[in-house]
Amino acid sequence: MTDQIGDPAVRAFVDALNAGDRTAFRAALTPGATMADDGTERDLGEWTEREIFSGDGHLTVETVQDDGRSFVASYSNSTWGAMRTRWKFTVQDGKVARFETGQA
Template sequence: MTDQIGDPAVRAFVDALNAGDRTAFQAALTPDATMSDDGTERDLGDWTEREIFASDGHLTVEKAQDDGRSFVASYSNATWGAMRTRWSFTVRDGKVARFETGQA
């Protein structure tokens, strides 16, 4: 349900994540992008490989705010199953510069 996401950078991030498209995912990020999970800074490359690409991660947006730069979603992957998560994004120059996620 990316129709709730108005920000094109965040929409590209979610679409790439759901498609399992590493190239498009990287293209949606600034070169110096950072992230945190449950308030802990994580290595973006390691985290996304483990939590998204190697484990078939998928996001279903439940409720979005701030043009989609903040939302609650059902997130599932082969490692953890499904869980309710929160996501927030900082966009710079049309790309995601930072995202923060965690249990909702």
């Protein structure tokens, strides 16, 4: 379903996340990018290392809205297992400037 994400910045974010590619993931973000998890602001570097890279995070996109800037996905990692999550992205200059995620 990743191919249904029309926004190239969001698609690059998801592809890098699923590949566990820290370099490509950082390249998909603007300098100073921000994020929130379940409505709480988080330190992007700490959160992504813990929840994505050290935890073998993986997204399986289920439904896409807003040209891919919003979607529902099954998210899994080695810490929490699998859960249904929602993701919303703000894109600026072709890169992800902010993302918000949480349980769906």
